[in-house]
Amino acid sequence: MPNIEQRLQEGGIVLPEPIPPAGNYAPAVRWGQLLFVSGHVCRRDGKPVIGRLGDNVNHEQGYELARLTALDLLSTVRKAVGTLDGVSQILKLTGMVKSTPTFVQQSAVLNGASDFLAVLWGEKGVHARSAFGVPELPLGAALEIDMICAIAEGY
Numbered sequence: 502m503p504n505i506e507q508r509l510q511e512g513g514i515v516l517p518e519p520i521p522p523a524g525n526y527a528p529a530v531r532w533g534q535l536l537f538v539s540g541h542v543c544r545r546d547g548k549p550v551i552g553r554l555g556d557n558v559n560h561e562q563g564y565e566l567a568r569l570t571a572l573d574l575l576s577t578v579r580k581a582v583g584t585l586d587g588v589s590q591i592l593k594l595t596g597m598v599k600s601t602p603t604f605v606q607q608s609a610v611l612n613g614a615s616d617f618l619a620v621l622w623g624e625k626g627v628h629a630r631s632a633f634g635v636p637e638l639p640l641g642a643a644l645e646i647d648m649i650c651a652i653a654e655g656y
Contacts, residue, residue, distance in 0.1 A: 505585040505621055516576040517547070523639070529581040534652050536581055536588075540597075541573045542642035551641040554634075555604030558643050563598065563606075567613030570646045574614075578650060587656030591618050591628040593649040599642065600634040607632040614646055 509516070520541065522528055529538045543550045543566040550566055552558035558566070579585050596611040598604075611632045618626040638645050 505588065508621055509585070514572070516572055516579060517544075519576045519580045520544070520547075520573060528577045531581060531652065534589075534654070535592075536578060536650050536652055538574055538577050538581075538648040538650070540595075540645045540647040541570050541577070542638060542640055542645045543567070543570045544573060544642075545569060549640040549642045552643040553599050553601060554606070554610060554643060555601035560606050560609055563610035563644065564613035566643055567596065567611050567615075567646065568617045570644065571614035571617045574646060574648050578648075582652055582656055584656070587652050588622070588650050589653040590625045590651040591622060591648065592651055593629045593631075594618075594646055595631045595633075595648075596644060596646045597633050597635045597638060598644045599636070599638045602634075604634060607634045610644065611646070 519528060526539055529536055554563050575585060578588060594611065594614060598607040598610050600607060611630060615630060
């Protein structure tokens with residue numbers, strides 16, 4: 502299993518502090534060796550990034566927002582598991598992209614998160630995924646992503 506914590510450190514990547522839940526839900530729930538991570542809206546400097554893909558946010562900006570959201574997801578995973586080295590496989594991402602009716606690059610935007618996870622975990626970071634265009638998201642955020650991952654025995 503790759504040493505994810507070491508890879509982050511070598512890359513100079515610092516995970517943000519985990520975001521506390523904004524309501525009556527858990528940031529992550531573990532069921533056996535599965536960890537279900539609640540949806541995280543895209544944030545920059547701890548504040549939601551408000552916008553709409555195809556309007557005031559372009560594809561490249563959306564790609565970077567998805568990557569930043571993956572960092573927040575990993576922060577929540579680390580808090581739940583104790584270390585990212587306990588993650589044996591990224592299983593599934595679901596992304597909702599606030600977009601105009603004519604914007605059709607939701608999958609390309611979510612590649613920002615998917616590409617980042619694949620670089621960190623290699624083949625074990627390649628996952629199933631769903632991408633949806635939606636008219637609105639909590640706090641006006643441009644996108645939201647949730648995740649399911651497998652946790653290795655002993656973690």
